[in-house]
Each structure stands twice: as structure tokens, then as C-alpha cells.
Amino acid sequence: MSRWTMSANLELNQAVERLNAGGADILNLAFGESRLPVLASLADLLAAAAHETAYGPVAGTPAVRDAAAGFFGRRGLPTDPEQVIVTPGSKPLLMAVQLVAGGDVLLPQPCWNSYAPQARMAGRTPITVPIPRECGGVPDPAALRAAIRTARARGLDPRLLICTLPDTPTGTVAPPDLVRAVCEIAEEADLTVLSDEIYRDTLHDVRTPLLSPAEVLPHRTVVTTGLSKSLALGGWRIGLGRFPAGALGERIRAGVLAVASDLWSTLARPMQEAAGYAFGDPPEIRHRLAASARLHGAVARTLHSIMVAAGARCRPPTGAFYVYPDFEPLRAPLAGLGITDSPSLQQYLLDEYDISVLAGHQLGDDAGALRFKAATSMLYGHTDEEQHAALASTDPVSLPHIRRTMTRIETALADLHARCRAEPVG
Amino acid sequence: MSRWTMSANLELNQAVERLNAGGADILNLAFGESRLPVLASLADLLAAAAHETAYGPVAGTPAVRDAAAGFFGRRGLPTDPEQVIVTPGSKPLLMAVQLVAGGDVLLPQPCWNSYAPQARMAGRTPITVPIPRECGGVPDPAALRAAIRTARARGLDPRLLICTLPDTPTGTVAPPDLVRAVCEIAEEADLTVLSDEIYRDTLHDVRTPLLSPAEVLPHRTVVTTGLSKSLALGGWRIGLGRFPAGALGERIRAGVLAVASDLWSTLARPMQEAAGYAFGDPPEIRHRLAASARLHGAVARTLHSIMVAAGARCRPPTGAFYVYPDFEPLRAPLAGLGITDSPSLQQYLLDEYDISVLAGHQLGDDAGALRFKAATSMLYGHTDEEQHAALASTDPVSLPHIRRTMTRIETALADLHARCRAEPVG
Numbered sequence: 001m002s003r004w005t006m007s008a009n010l011e012l013n014q015a016v017e018r019l020n021a022g023g024a025d026i027l028n029l030a031f032g033e034s035r036l037p038v039l040a041s042l043a044d045l046l047a048a049a050a051h052e053t054a055y056g057p058v059a060g061t062p063a064v065r066d067a068a069a070g071f072f073g074r075r076g077l078p079t080d081p082e083q084v085i086v087t088p089g090s091k092p093l094l095m096a097v098q099l100v101a102g103g104d105v106l107l108p109q110p111c112w113n114s115y116a117p118q119a120r121m122a123g124r125t126p127i128t129v130p131i132p133r134e135c136g137g138v139p140d141p142a143a144l145r146a147a148i149r150t151a152r153a154r155g156l157d158p159r160l161l162i163c164t165l166p167d168t169p170t171g172t173v174a175p176p177d178l179v180r181a182v183c184e185i186a187e188e189a190d191l192t193v194l195s196d197e198i199y200r201d202t203l204h205d206v207r208t209p210l211l212s213p214a215e216v217l218p219h220r221t222v223v224t225t226g227l228s229k230s231l232a233l234g235g236w237r238i239g240l241g242r243f244p245a246g247a248l249g250e251r252i253r254a255g256v257l258a259v260a261s262d263l264w265s266t267l268a269r270p271m272q273e274a275a276g277y278a279f280g281d282p283p284e285i286r287h288r289l290a291a292s293a294r295l296h297g298a299v300a301r302t303l304h305s306i307m308v309a310a311g312a313r314c315r316p317p318t319g320a321f322y323v324y325p326d327f328e329p330l331r332a333p334l335a336g337l338g339i340t341d342s343p344s345l346q347q348y349l350l351d352e353y354d355i356s357v358l359a360g361h362q363l364g365d366d367a368g369a370l371r372f373k374a375a376t377s378m379l380y381g382h383t384d385e386e387q388h389a390a391l392a393s394t395d396p397v398s399l400p401h402i403r404r405t406m407t408r409i410e411t412a413l414a415d416l417h418a419r420c421r422a423e424p425v426g
Numbered sequence: 427m428s429r430w431t432m433s434a435n436l437e438l439n440q441a442v443e444r445l446n447a448g449g450a451d452i453l454n455l456a457f458g459e460s461r462l463p464v465l466a467s468l469a470d471l472l473a474a475a476a477h478e479t480a481y482g483p484v485a486g487t488p489a490v491r492d493a494a495a496g497f498f499g500r501r502g503l504p505t506d507p508e509q510v511i512v513t514p515g516s517k518p519l520l521m522a523v524q525l526v527a528g529g530d531v532l533l534p535q536p537c538w539n540s541y542a543p544q545a546r547m548a549g550r551t552p553i554t555v556p557i558p559r560e561c562g563g564v565p566d567p568a569a570l571r572a573a574i575r576t577a578r579a580r581g582l583d584p585r586l587l588i589c590t591l592p593d594t595p596t597g598t599v600a601p602p603d604l605v606r607a608v609c610e611i612a613e614e615a616d617l618t619v620l621s622d623e624i625y626r627d628t629l630h631d632v633r634t635p636l637l638s639p640a641e642v643l644p645h646r647t648v649v650t651t652g653l654s655k656s657l658a659l660g661g662w663r664i665g666l667g668r669f670p671a672g673a674l675g676e677r678i679r680a681g682v683l684a685v686a687s688d689l690w691s692t693l694a695r696p697m698q699e700a701a702g703y704a705f706g707d708p709p710e711i712r713h714r715l716a717a718s719a720r721l722h723g724a725v726a727r728t729l730h731s732i733m734v735a736a737g738a739r740c741r742p743p744t745g746a747f748y749v750y751p752d753f754e755p756l757r758a759p760l761a762g763l764g765i766t767d768s769p770s771l772q773q774y775l776l777d778e779y780d781i782s783v784l785a786g787h788q789l790g791d792d793a794g795a796l797r798f799k800a801a802t803s804m805l806y807g808h809t810d811e812e813q814h815a816a817l818a819s820t821d822p823v824s825l826p827h828i829r830r831t832m833t834r835i836e837t838a839l840a841d842l843h844a845r846c847r848a849e850p851v852g
Contacts, residue, residue: 035480046473047472047474055436099430121688234691256430
């Protein structure tokens with residue numbers, strides 16, 4: 001039974017919350033929960049739908065599927081309501097696709113920490129492939145080709161490739177050329193692509209091009225998304241899947257619906273009512289999405305600057321609410337502080353600075369690397385008032401409550417940097 | 427991918443709803459959805475909790491776990507809040523327990539139609555064992571001993587036994603002596619017991635003894651339940667699990683929490699607020715549970731009489747909202763009507779009488795047997811007013827809207843019986 005271990009991000013978050021409840025003051029950068037107030041209209045819709053207690057269709061009501069089809073259509077993916085299903089968060093959906101698609105699963109390294117456990121749960125072997133230098137969320141094309149060859153030689157059967165656009169943990173978006181190169185390999189190798197686009201509406205700048213693999217390989221790409229990140233509704237557990245048109249897509253969707261019928265039945269009906277409204281993209285939703293993305297971008301860019309100033313290499317964030325610094329340039333002096341790998345780096349930041357980050361090895365990265373994920377999404381304020389101010393501001397980092405937090409991080413990282421400079425380099 | 431097929435009950439329900447939406451008038455006895463109005467206080471609590479958007483602990487908030495511990499305590503199972511978790515319905519919980527417990531899964535035959543697919547999803551082999559003559563929900567003890575022996579001889583490794591008290595599909599409750607006999611075998615064979623008690627609060631008569639395997643084998647029994655059946659909240663997806671105290675229980679709970687963290691995160695937070703209230707068993711909840719159970723019992727007993735009058739053998743229902751008639755006594759004349767097995771029996775009732783039932787083979791029973799499951803839970807009225815009247819009545823079957831439905835079923839079954847008598851018996 002020891003093969004089942006708790007999801008690192010959720011476990012760390014619970015540990016930090018327990019410590020803080022006991023009087024500690026740990027700054028939680030380890031958990032990708034977007035702490036922003038729920039839109040009043042969404043809360044009202046949930047409240048109004050409280051009398052909805054029937055199971056309804058496994059895939060979701062016709063109304064929510066119509067809205068979801070429109071949602072994808074407005075994002076470059078014309079969609080029939082028969083191609084979509086809503087789910088209780090995207091986690092069970094991601095697992096069901098891995099179960100149904102058949103074969104082993106190719107993952108970018110690093111990637112979100114639940115893909116690999118889900119693959120194992122589904123009886124698949126996760127095969128990790130390093131990301132390219134410029135971004136995360138997709139494997140490096142040359143490494144992908146090699147990984148498929150090696151996996152087949154080892155007797156594995158890679159059949160599914162998971163991409164994340166925009167990406168967690170790097171906060172980057174794979175550029176279109178790279179998406180095309182990866183898709184070309186997927187086509188050649190007869191892979192199904194699972195494109196996790198849960199951060200799509202958090203692109204910091206709408207002019208950043210985002211090419212979905214579903215546009216390149218329309219007949220072999222499943223897209224998943226949800227409202228946890230873009231509308232800060234993690235605790236509502238609303239997920240959404242889009243299956244490709246055509247025979248393969250219909251087979252996967254039927255299989256996922258079969259799994260759904262035995263594994264979760266449906267997304268809770270009151271949630272479907274609220275989701276239907278959000279998927280419709282009315283003006284206030286679009287406004288909230290834009291305000292949130294601007295906020296995520298502003299704070300993530302500041303966090304990026306802090307990491308770079310402290311001596312890390314770090315890809316500039318362009319989506320989601322993460323940075324993924326690499327302290328390799330400071331390996332020698334960090335070793336003098338006892339920091340030799342990502343677990344000791346995570347521990348040092350917690351012990352010395354009361355800052356909680358998620359070490360890269362928890363995301364499938366080499367434990368020996370000096371990388372971690374830091375999320376900005378819980379830094380926007382403790383009260384609804386502070387969070388609303390953050391959403392409304394064109395310069396949120398200048399707000400006193402965010403400024404204070406960023407200064408705390410900056411001071412800690414600058415101190416780490418100073419300690420490094422004080423170390424004799426061996 | 428063809429191994430994934432849609433849950434029979436959900437699929438049939440969707441098909442019937444589509445046909446009825448298109449103008450058909452099919453009576454749906456195939457689906458165990460309790461159609462009763464939501465309690466106003468529960469709807470109010472859900473509405474008031476709409477602003478709760480944080481993930482929170484995977485196991486559920488301290489408040490809902492405290493309430494759940496009390497819930498079990500009042501049902502003969504003293505429980506610490508650390509022993510429970512709340513889940514989005516009990517389906518993913520049941521699957522997670524099968525995944526984590528290890529080994530293959532022993533099931534009563536017939537049983538609820540999602541256990542076996544869940545076992546297969548978890549990579550386990552389902553091993554079905556016939557139920558005894560007097561009830562369903564547990565395997566016949568002698569047959570269980572033999573099945574364990576045979577399974578081991580075949581190289582299988584039975585490690586988990588699922589029981590259902592009260593039972594679907596039979597609507598019966600295994601008597602305490604039988605539970606003890608089954609538990610004795612589980613202890614000898616070192617099995618973990620998963621006791622699905624989702625129908626516990628639907629016992630038609632509170633004086634009917636219900637002995638939980640968790641009382642007999644406290645250290646090796648996991649109990650699952652939820653609010654879908656007892657409080658008619660299927661569309662809210664609220665499940666609950668209780669893990670045994672001791673090392674085995676802690677190991678299973680930790681494993682299930684690990685699976686949960688990667689597969690569903692948490693039960694939606696607003697649902698947790700409503701669930702916490704319901705698990706507290708305040709007077710209005712107890713009153714609603716009692717009224718619902720009385721209603722289920724009255725209608726199920728009438729349905730039982732109709733089946734027996736039509737020539738079927740049928741265990742008298744004492745819990746849940748099902749009967750499971752066996753038309754074996756009419757095998758010869760039914761054959762003359764083209765009815766030779768459970769699929770043709772299900773089809774005949776649909777074609778000739780517009781009555782939808784769930785054939786026994788869908789529940790793991792022998793397809794050659796002439797058995798089906800019929801649910802009463804969607805017969806209580808089409809409007810809130812009718813349903814409230816049904817809940818309030820001491821003789822709900824005498825209410826015109828329920829009377830009409832029961833007469834329709836009675837007429838159909840009496841006609842079937844008459845056609846049988848008209849058949850020359852070969």
C-alpha cells in the first residue's frame with residue numbers, strides 16, 4: 001500500500017496551514033490556489049440552483065454543454081455540445097483519459113505533480129521527457145523522439161502525450177513552432193495528445209500566441225480545462241473536457257463517459273448551473289478573467305525579478321501564476337550552506353525564511369537540480385477587500401499589502417544571495 | 427478501449443429520459459434516484475456557502491469531519507474525526523478503497539452495478555459469490571468459503587469483500603447472524619471488509635436489526651455512505667467514508683487520501699457546509715429521514731405484492747427502495763412469449779408495457795435467470811407538492827398520483843401473468 005503517497009502540493013499546503021493555524025507565519029508559495037473572491041453572480045447562481053438534486057446526464061446538462069461548446073468555439077476550437085463533458089474538477093477527467101487512451105504516458109519533465117500518479121493509478125507507466133530551454137509544458141522535440149524510441153525498445157507502449165499550455169510549474173507558454181514540432185512527432189508516432197489548458201485564460205498578455213495542439217491535430221487531441229484557476233474556484237471543483245471529432249474522439253469520449261458513470265456519476269448539478277453561466281463568457285466574466293490575468297502577470301513578473309536578482313536562472317513567466325527558478329549558478333556556494341538538491345533547497349527556505357515552495361523533484365524534475373516552483377496566487381490579500389483592490393489596480397505590486405509580501409520574499413532571497421557570496425567557493 | 431462500457435443504470439436512465447422528452451411515456455423503475463425535494467435548510471446552507479472557494483483539506487474541513495464522526499457514533503460506531511473523509515459522492519471513494527486495499531475483490535451476486543467496473547478500473551479481478559436465499563448484500567457463507575478457495579487455486583488473491591447493508595438490488599438487510607458468519611470467514615481469510623451502508627438510513631422499520639461488519643470486525647472494516655439516497659441528494663454528490671482504527675485502517679485511509687489528492691482533491695467546499703449540517707442529525711433531518719424511509723417502505727411493499735401476485739418469487743423489501751423479483755416460476759410460459767432470460771424480460775416489459783427495469787445480468791446476476799431490479803424512488807410525484815404529500819402521508823399509496831402509478835404497474839404485471847396462463851406450457 002506504500003505505493004500511494006499524498007499529492008505533494010496538497011500535503012505541503014495542509015502542513016503549512018496547520019503550522020500557521022498554530023501560530024507560525026509561513027508564506028505559502030507552494031500551492032496553486034487562486035485566492036480571489038468569487039464573482040457575486042456566480043455565487044448567486046449556485047445559490048439559486050441549490051434545489052437541483054437530480055443526477056442528470058453523466059456528460060452534463062444540455063445547457064452546460066451548449067455553453068461549453070461556445071467556450072471552446074470562442075477559443076479557436078469550433079465544438080459540438082456532443083464533444084464535451086463537465087466533470088468534478090479536471091483531475092478525474094485527466095485520469096479517465098489516461099485510463100481509456102491505452103498505452104503508456106509521455107510527460108514533460110518537470111510537470112504538474114498529479115499526472116504521473118494518475119498514470120500509475122490507471123495502470124500506465126509515466127515516461128518523462130525534459131522540457132526545452134525556452135519553456136515548459138511540452139517535451140523538447142529531439143528528446144521526445146529519443147524517449148519514444150527508448151521506451152519502445154524497453155517494451156513500453158507510449159500512446160498518450162500530455163502537454164500543459166500555459167504551463168505549471170514554469171508559468172510559460174510553448175510557442176506555436178514548438179507546439180507544431182511536438183505535434184508532428186505525435187502524428188508520426190500515432191500518439192493521442194492530452195492538452196491540459198486549465199491555465200489558458202490566465203495568459204498575462206492576450207497578444208501572446210497560444211496554439212492548442214487541438215488546432216494542429218484536431219482528430220487526436222483531447223483538451224481539458226476548468227474554472228479552478230481562471231476564476232479562482234478551486235473549491236467548487238468544476239472541470240471540462242473536449243474530445244476530438246471523429247472516430248478516435250468518439251471512442252475516447254465514450255470510454256471516459258463509461259469511466260465517469262462508475263467513478264463519479266456527474267459534476268454536482270448546482271455547480272453545472274454556475275459553470276454554464278461562466279462558460280458563456282458574458283462581459284463581467286471576461287472582465288474578471290482579464291483583471292485576474294493582469295494581476296497574476298504583474299506579481300509573477302516581480303517574483304521573477306526577485307529570483308533573477310538572487311542569482312537564479314528563470315524563464316520569464318507569461319501565463320498562470322508561477323515561476324520556476326533554477327539556482328544552478330549558485331550550486332557551489334549553496335553547497336556550503338548545506339543546499340545540494342531540491343529537497344534541501346525547499347527545506348532551507350522554510351527553515352531560514354518561513355517561505356514554503358514546492359521542490360522540483362516533487363514535479364518529476366531531477367532531485368539533484370536546484371529548482372522549485374513558487375506560486376503567486378495566494379499573495380493577493382487576506383481579505384476580500386484586499387483581493388478586490390488587487391484585481392482593480394493597474395499596479396497591484398504597489399499596493400501596501402502586496403508590496404509587504406514581495407518585500408519579505410525579496411529580503412529573504414537577497415539574504416540567501418548574500419550568504420552565497422559570503423561562502424568560500426570550493 | 428471497448429472494455430469501458432457505460433454504467434447500465436445511468437445509461438438506461440438517460441435513454442428513458444430521452445425517449446420521454448421525445449413524447450414517450452415510459453415508467454422508469456430502472457434508476458435508483460430518490461426524487462424528493464431538498465430540505466429548505468440544506469438548500470439555504472449550500473447557498474450561504476457559495477463564497478467558499480478554497481480547496482481546504484483533502485479529507486474535508488474539521489467541522490464536517492467532526493459532524494461525520496458524530497453521525498457514525500450515533501449509529502453504533504464510535505468514531506474519531508481523524509477516521510473519516512468526505513468525498514464527491516461515494517463512487518470515487520469505493521474505487522479508491524479497492525485500489526488501495528490490494529488484491530482481488532469478492533462481491534455478492536447480484537450487487538450494485540458499479541462495484542465490478544470499479545474493481546477492474548483499479549486493476550483488480552472481481553469475484554462474484556451468490557447471495558443466500560433470505561437476503562442480498564452479503565455472499566452466502568458456504569459459497570464464500572468455496573469461492574475464496576477456488577479463487578486462490580486459480581492464482582487470484584482475494585483481499586477485499588464488499589457488503590451492502592441494506593442492499594441494492596434486493597432491498598433487503600442481511601440479518602445479524604449472517605453478517606457474523608460472513609465476518610468470521612473474512613477474519614479467517616484475512617480479508618478487509620468494505621461495508622457500503624449508503625442505504626442505512628432508509629431502513630423501512632427502525633426495529634429491523636442492522637449489524638454493521640464494522641461492529642463485528644472493527645479493525646478491518648471500512649464503511650462508506652453518503653447523502654444521495656437517504657436525503658435524496660444524488661445530484662449534490664456527497665459521500666462519506668469511515669476507516670477502522672488501528673494500523674490497517676490508518677494505512678488504508680492514508681492510501682485513500684493519497685489517491686484522493688491526485689484524483690479528486692476534495693468534496694466541493696459549499697457541499698461540505700451542507701453535509702456538516704446533515705451529518706449532525708438535527709431534528710428536522712431525523713424527521714425527514716423517518717418520513718422518507720416510511721414512504722420507501724410503503725411503496726416498496728406494494729410493488730413487492732404486485733410482483734408476487736404476478737407469479738414471481740420476491741424477497742420482502744425491508745430497506746432502500748428496490749424489489750428484485752424472480753420470474754423463475756413462470757419460466758415455461760414466459761418462454762412462449764419469447765422471454766428466456768433477463769435481457770429479454772427487460773425488453774418485453776419495455777416494449778409491451780412502457781416499463782423500464784434493470785435486468786439482473788446488469789447487476790452481475792446470471793443472464794439466464796428471470797430477474798430484474800425495480801426501484802420505487804422515482805414514483806413519488808412529478809412536483810414538489812406531490813412529493814411533499816407523499817412524505818407527509820401515513821398511507822402514501824392511497825394518494826391519487828401514487829395510486830395511479832401503482833395501478834399502471836399492477837395492470838401491466840397482471841397482464842403478463844394472464845398471458846402466461848394463456849400460454850400452453852411445454
